[in-house]
Amino acid sequence: MRSHSGPEFLEKLAEPSWPRTDFQGDFLALLRDRGYSLTLGPSGPVEKSLWQPVESTTVLAVRYDAGVLVAGDRRATSGTTVMYDRADKVLEIDEHSVLAISGSPALAYEMARILEYSFRYYRRSQLQELSLEGKLRTLSRLIRENLQWALQGIGAVLPIFAAYDPATERGHIYFYDLLGTQFESAEFAVAGSGSVWIRGALYYQNRWLKRLETMSRDEATTIALRMLQAAAHYDAATSGIREETGALPVVKFLTQEGIETLDESLLRRIYQEFVETVDV
Amino acid sequence: MFDEPHRWLQAIENRAQYIERRLRNASPAVGLSYERGALLFAFCPPGQRKIYEIYDRVALAALGHPADIERLRMLAINLAHTEGFVRSKDDVTLQRLLNFGIAPEVKANFDEVFRSPLIVKVLMVELTPTTEEPQFFTLNYDGNFSHRKNFGVVAGTHQAEELMAETIEEEYPLFRVARRGAPEGRLGLGGRLLRSHQGSPSTPIRRGPRRGTSGRRSARRGSGSVWRPPFWIGTRPSRAKYRPLTQEELRTAQEYPRFWPLLSERIAPCRDASSEPRSNTAA
Numbered sequence: 242m243r244s245h246s247g248p249e250f251l252e253k254l255a256e257p258s259w260p261r262t263d264f265q266g267d268f269l270a271l272l273r274d275r276g277y278s279l280t281l282g283p284s285g286p287v288e289k290s291l292w293q294p295v296e297s298t299t300v301l302a303v304r305y306d307a308g309v310l311v312a313g314d315r316r317a318t319s320g321t322t323v324m325y326d327r328a329d330k331v332l333e334i335d336e337h338s339v340l341a342i343s344g345s346p347a348l349a350y351e352m353a354r355i356l357e358y359s360f361r362y363y364r365r366s367q368l369q370e371l372s373l374e375g376k377l378r379t380l381s382r383l384i385r386e387n388l389q390w391a392l393q394g395i396g397a398v399l400p401i402f403a404a405y406d407p408a409t410e411r412g413h414i415y416f417y418d419l420l421g422t423q424f425e426s427a428e429f430a431v432a433g434s435g436s437v438w439i440r441g442a443l444y445y446q447n448r449w450l451k452r453l454e455t456m457s458r459d460e461a462t463t464i465a466l467r468m469l470q471a472a473a474h475y476d477a478a479t480s481g482i483r484e485e486t487g488a489l490p491v492v493k494f495l496t497q498e499g500i501e502t503l504d505e506s507l508l509r510r511i512y513q514e515f516v517e518t519v520d521v
Numbered sequence: 522m523f524d525e526p527h528r529w530l531q532a533i534e535n536r537a538q539y540i541e542r543r544l545r546n547a548s549p550a551v552g553l554s555y556e557r558g559a560l561l562f563a564f565c566p567p568g569q570r571k572i573y574e575i576y577d578r579v580a581l582a583a584l585g586h587p588a589d590i591e592r593l594r595m596l597a598i599n600l601a602h603t604e605g606f607v608r609s610k611d612d613v614t615l616q617r618l619l620n621f622g623i624a625p626e627v628k629a630n631f632d633e634v635f636r637s638p639l640i641v642k643v644l645m646v647e648l649t650p651t652t653e654e655p656q657f658f659t660l661n662y663d664g665n666f667s668h669r670k671n672f673g674v675v676a677g678t679h680q681a682e683e684l685m686a687e688t689i690e691e692e693y694p695l696f697r698v699a700r701r702g703a704p705e706g707r708l709g710l711g712g713r714l715l716r717s718h719q720g721s722p723s724t725p726i727r728r729g730p731r732r733g734t735s736g737r738r739s740a741r742r743g744s745g746s747v748w749r750p751p752f753w754i755g756t757r758p759s760r761a762k763y764r765p766l767t768q769e770e771l772r773t774a775q776e777y778p779r780f781w782p783l784l785s786e787r788i789a790p791c792r793d794a795s796s797e798p799r800s801n802t803a804a
Contacts, residue, residue, distance in 0.1 A: 258630060262595035271602065358605070366595060
């Protein structure tokens with residue numbers, strides 16, 4: 242029978258007998274407490290010849306009359322090799338927010354998973370929804386924590402975060418730099434290797450043709466598909482619309498009602514009617 | 522002091538009596554299956570909750586000390602989310618959570634006679650991922666837990682729990698057949714069970730009110746006891762199934778069975794919404 246007196250017993254009594262639960266809704270803190278880290282691996286520079294990250298993309302988000310449209314192509318490449326043509330780069334994080342990823346899919350998917358869990362964990366543990374500001378800060382932290390790997394060339398992630406705020410009945414679009422700074426865009430945001438080709442085109446459209454925020458859902462979809470097709474024309478790492486392989490882009494809408502994914506048949510119809518057959 | 526075995530046993534005995542004394546007047550919590558999920562019911566004072574979402578398909582109702590409920594709730598949430606993140610949401614099952622996570626901790630806490638005990642009893646429910654059939658588990662303050670398929674009850678005393686279970690089985694034999702009942706009947710039954718055991722956990726009203734019982738019950742209501750939104754699991758199209766009932770649904774449920782038709786009308790839109798296809802491609 243062990244002794245229930247003396248310094249050893251008092252020491253044992255001082256130890257916490259219950260697992261830590263005081264994370265204040267911070268899922269990252271919980272993960273760290275359980276030994277998890279987003280970036281594990283080499284701390285020094287990595288030879289490019291030894292490591293070819295899977296990356297490249299075109300994703301975009303535009304505000305239209307009912308909310309926000311977010312679209313992305315489906316290709317994942319490693320160097321000059323097409324690794325995968327069905328990558329889903331527009332990810333639903335919760336009922337009101339979407340993450341469009343560009344950069345290294347391994348890290349981007351992990352970030353999306355952490356975000357999704359963070360928001361739910363916060364809601365369940367703190368008994369209220371995380372504010373939009375809180376969601377943005379969580380993503381900023383994740384991007385900043387990945388800075389080391391981004392600078393080493395192992396994998397950078399530069400996403401677009403789109404959210405619909407039911408309180409203000411307004412859609413918001415945010416884009417990020419490598420240090421995790423977020424910028425809110427009034428009309429549109431683009432990211433990925435193909436984005437350089439369409440950023441100016443979207444500006445032109447918004448400035449001199451028709452303002453994006455006055456567009457209907459179909460009009461916004463048409464513009465998004467045209468932009469993805471234009472990006473694919475100049476950027477080998479963007480798949481665009483490839484009907485023959487069935488690799489169609491993903492288009493999602495964030496509105497007051499929640500998130501909706503554009504049906505493939507409707508996407509094909511809009512593509513055939515307004516993208517493929519329209520000649521100047 | 523505790524170097525001799527019988528003294529340790531005596532300390533454990535005292536501990537159990539102390540907890541049971543503290544729990545004796547606690548308001549019960551009831552969980553009932555219905556055709557498309559499960560309902561949880563509980564009364565609680567203003568500013569407090571007794572019914573919580575734990576994970577996508579897991580929820581908890583508890584009675585006892587609010588701080589102890591909180592410790593247990595956070596333990597369950599942390600375990601479920603860590604497991605779901607590291608492995609998969611499909612690997613988060615209530616059986617595993619209880620067997621390997623929650624129950625051992627509760628048992629260890631109970632056995633540590635120098636530490637403050639958990640004054641708590643827990644009812645947990647899970648919708649199984651494949652069949653969406655509700656599984657009810659009750660966890661005792663000493664870490665012991667048991668399983669029931671179609672309903673679950675926790676109350677201040679074991680007698681009250683047995684009587685509540687009897688009521689359900691006697692008056693609603695359909696409970697023996699999984700998931701036949703419509704939500705309207707479950708709402709009414711759950712509300713009635715809670716009311717009949719409020720403030721008098723060992724004697725249900727249906728067997729005749731005990732002297733002084735109604736007075737005590739009125740006093741509790743007068744001091745601000747409220748009907749808390751029951752947890753409603755299984756009607757949402759999204760991955761997370763939890764949703765509290767609306768105040769309107771509750772008002773009608775409180776008047777059961779007079780307002781059955783009205784309640785049916787209220788619930789109808791929920792059914793329509795849940796049957797709509799909705800894409801969810803989140804990882």
